[in-house]
Structure formats: C-alpha cells, structure tokens
Amino acid sequence: MARAVSTRRKVFYTAAAWSVALLIFFPVFWTILTSFKTEASAVASPPQLFSADWTLDNYAEVWGRSDYPRFFWNSVVISVGSTLLGLIIAIPAAWSMAFVPGNRTKDLLMWMLSTKMMPAAAVLIPMYLIFQRTGLFDTRTGLVLALMLMNLPVIVWMLYTYFKEIPSEILEAARMDGASLGKEIIYVLTPMAIPGIASTMLLNIILAWNEAFWTITLTTVNAAPLSAFIASFSAPQGLFYAKLSAASTMAIAPILILGWFSQKQLVRGLTFGAVK
C-alpha cells in the first residue's frame, strides 16, 4: 500500500517537474522554431507551431549583416575572464569568511549581497564617466572588470557555502605539517573544493554571458558581445521577428550547449548547502 502511494507521488512529482520544465523551455523552443520561419509565418495569426515554408534565409541574412565571430569571441573573453578573475579574488575571501570568521562576517556577507539589489540604472552615469575617463569604455578589459565586480557577491556566497562544508580539521592538519597559508589554499582547500568551484564557475559564466544592460551600455564596436548582437536586430517599427529569433538562437546556442553538458555540476552548485 505504502509502495502504491509512493509510486503515485512519484508520477505526480515527475509530471509536475516536466510541466514546469516545458513551461520554462517553451519560449526558447518557440524562438528556435521562429528562426526557421519566414517573416510572414512568424507573425501569422493564429500562431503556427510548425510553418509550411521552412527557411534558413534568416540565418544567412543575420550572418551576412553582422560580424558574428567577433561578437562571439568578445562574449567568450568577457564571461570567462570575469569569472576567472572573480574566482581569484573570491577564493581567499570565502576562505577567510568560512574558516576565520570575524564578528562582522555575516554582516559583510549580507552587505555584499545587498549590492545586487541596487538597480543598475542608478549608477549608469557614474559608471559611464569612470569608463570614459579611464579609457575602459568599449574594451574587453573594462567589461571583464565590470562583470567581475557585479558577480563577485554571488561567487563569494557560493564558495563560502561550499567551504563551510569542508572540515576545518583537514586545513589545520596541513598547517601542522608546515603548509603556508598560500599552500593551504592552493594545495589543500582548492582540490577538495573543485566540484564547488566548477559549479560556481559555470553559473557565473552563464550570468556574465547573459548580462545585457552593462554590456550594451558600455560598448559600441570593439568589445560588444552577443547581447549587443541580439539588440541590433530588435526593432519596434518593422517586422523582423524571424531574424531576431535567428540572432537570439545564434547567441544562446553556445551557452545552452554548455549548460546541457554541465547540468549535473550546475544543479549541485545551486542546491549545495540547501539541505544539511
């Protein structure tokens, strides 16, 4: 009897999970479908799930009109660069917060998180001026710095949560064996925290890849990533939905593939410390 209830529940939860997943994935699926339609089919009423006249013209036109490889390379450099730089700063910070906390460590963590609650537009002009005066405007270095600072609270929080799970006795043993602080972090802590660091890295690459406000505002030509590539196909006056969908699909495809292959690490990183 108990087994029957359990199976029913299992079916219910599975169905619910699939429903939510399909609901979330549907807009992406619709975008991908639309990218293969003609502009007329893309806006057909009632909407057509499958078009009678599939075409690759939208991809050809988007490719022909834009320098996709340059946008793509900028996205790679900016997202990977900001994440690696963030990790270099966040690992020692999270170590100190997890293993040698002070009286104000919790407050500091909360303050770091609170900076994420500030609307980006509130600091638009100061950021703009700083980037212009320092020559960082429209440079990949500038965006690496900006996105690193933006995602640093998330990186620190994730690593802190992960480091808290590692027994401090192991680090103490290394110290008793004569390991310096640097060696303790590099040779003892980091290898044990590799899964956590990997999931943090993946999540932050995705966050940086998808960031649109600063990457569009602080670039023009040289450092513009794929978010700017999509924006260049958006038009309030003109019917370009199919081309916009093709551009969107080209922009999200790399990160979708990365997410697909690393979903185990991602889920682990997101749920770590949630259940103890």
Next chain:
Amino acid sequence: MKMTVRALLGASAMLALTGAAFAQTTITVATVNNGDMVRMQGLMADFNAKHPDITVEWVTLEENVLRQNVTADIATGGGQYDVITIGTYEVPIWAKQGWLESLNDLPADYDVDDLLPAIRGGLTVDGNLYASPFYGESSFVNYRKDLAEKAGITIPDAPTWDDIKAAAAAMTDTEAGIYGICLRGKAGWGENMAFLTTMANSYGARWFDENWVPQFDQPEWKAVMTDYVELLTKYGPPGASNNGYNENLTLSLQGKCAMRMDATVSAGSLTDPAQSEFADQVGFALAPDMGLGKRANWLWAWSLAVPASSDAKEASKTFINWATNKDYLALVAAKEGWRNAPPGTRTSLYSNPEYAALPFAKMTIDSINAADPTNPTTKPVPYVGVQFVAIPEFAGLATSVGEIFSAALAGQKTVDEALAEAQALAVEEMTSAGYIK
C-alpha cells in the same frame, strides 16, 4: 650637398603628403534597425568606393536603447559616436543644449533647398540645420478597397471623422475576423500618444494652453477620448490596448484591418505582394479632420546628425552627405527600385515621374505638407511639434498619460476618470518642472 638636402626634404614632404592622403578615418554610426537603415548598410560598397579613406563602423540598437546610450554619451562628452540617428523630437532639444554640430556647411551638391520644407523646419533651430533627414513620414489612412466596395461605401481622399466612423461600422465583420479600424492602443509617447495627439489636433484640442496649463479637462479632449474608445471598442480588434505599430501592421498585412491609420512609411510593405496578401487592394486617404482646418496626421523624420563631441566631424559630414543626398535615392532606385527609396525627405523625389506613379506617393507628400509643427492645432500653443511637444519632459509625461489612456481603452477606467487622472498628473509634472508658476 644642397641638392641632397633638397631631395631629402622633397622626399619627406612627398611621404608626408602620401601618408595624409591615405590616413584612414574611422567613424562610428549609431543607428536603429529598420528596413531603410538596413538597406543603407547593404549599399556601403558605393560609399567605400567613393571614400576609401573613411571606414564606417555600425552600432545598431533598438530605438530606446539607442536613445539612452547616445544621450549618456553626448551628455558626458564621450565622443563614442560620430554620426547618430535622431528623431524629430530630439533635434530641437539637443540642438539648444549645444549637443549637435551644425550642418550648414554641407557641400553645394547636398542641395539643402531640395529638402521638404516641413521636414527641414523640424530639424532647423535658429536658422541652423542640425540634422539631415534620412527618411520622413506622416500618417494616413490605408484601407482595403475590396471590403469598401463590398460594403457599398466610398472612402473620400480627404475624409472627415464621420466618414471614418461610418466606414468602420460598415466594413466590420467580426465573424469573418475583419475589424473596421485598427488604431494604436499600446501605451507610449511614440505609440498611442502619437496617434491620440494628432487626433486631438484635428478635434481642436491641445496639450497645453499658452501658459503651459494642461488641457485634458477641456471638452475637446473628452470628445477625442470618447470617440477613440468607442471606435476601437465597437470596430477594433480584440486586445486593441496592446496593439502598437507592429501589431496593427501585421493585422493589415493579413487583411484583418479593413482600415488603419498609421505611418506613411508602411505603404511600401502594404503594397508589396511579397509581404501583403492584399497588396493590390490597398487604398490610401489623408488622415481625417473635423472640418476645423487641421488633419490628424503627424510629422516625423529619422535623421542623421553629428554630435558636438565627435572628433571626426568632417568625415562624419561626408558620410551624411552621401547617405542623405539625392544621389543616394537614385542609388537605391537603381539597385532595388523606386518603391524602396527612402521617402519623405526631398522635393525632387516627388517630382520624379517614376516615383510619383507609385500608389502611395501623392498621399505621402500631401500628408507631410499638411503637417505644421509650429501651428499643430486650431488654438495657439506655446510649443513646437505635431504629435509631440518638443520639451525634455514630454517623453516621460506622455508615456504616463499613455498608460492611463490605454487603461481606459482596456475598460479599466472610464473616459472621465482617465482624463481627470491625466490632468492631475500633467499639472503636477508641469508645476514641478517649473513651467507653471
């Protein structure tokens, strides 16, 4: 020895001159994504061949993002953009701020006198031209001739609002999915408020009196809003309060709007058999009036301007001269036909017999000529602009008012409630901005 020195000096001078001749100037052009701008990017081979010393980099952005980025850049003197795409609303405001470079010194072949007077007037401040129009537009009525014929009605070339109401009633066939009239309902200063402001002009209503006091509490606005809500509620498509330019154009291309009032620039799409199922059945008429001497049509141009912060002003002006010259229209015509030439900027385009033969050419030029930015409505106003008020506060205020009116259209509030709310909001905004003492 002297000879050697002279020879060396001569060689150096030659080298310097050669270097200067091939010195490459790169200009960054910020633009919006629409058909005419995309077409221009496709024709860049012509510019590159004529000006090999100028490299053009493009930044294409959605209209509102472009406005935000360009404003931030110019206000902070950044100089990231050398040529910007700018609307008629911004030109007088930005020119007065000293943000734009005067274009009075464009070469003679630019032929400034060929620009349509109404469009040129909107881009001129204190006698100086600050932007060169790339394409201009007004608004007019497009309708399906087959449906009008079936309903036994004739839509005059210069209709009144009563004609429009009667035609909408006669052509509506909701069971067949045909809606008598499609008008902008989506909230936004460039969406429903662009249309409603022109409708108000034709009804004798105005945004502000001579002392900048908002006028939404006047009977003219009550008549405008009552008719607008009634027209769309009775004869408009479902969910009209969510429909903007794109949505109504889509419905028209599918033949579901028997009649639509919107931008003249959409005529090319409506009469193109590749885009429209009813391309050969489209008729055009001027925007309607109430017999008061003002029609409900607007005036807009997307223009190219040089920000004062640009460090490549000469090269930028060379590019603008190429992109907005008469020769460019001929280039588009030669490559893609006269139908695709950017409309609404030059008198010579409309005197060209091939262009004049297009079904929308006459109505477009008549509509543009009927708009008067300095005298938009029947009563005196303290502002310039047909479908907008050229003050910096307008975009924010009109978007808020647009949300209120869109809610009235959606049935969330009555016309009286919406007008009272709009009046209170406008009075508060104009008082805090210092217009009302």
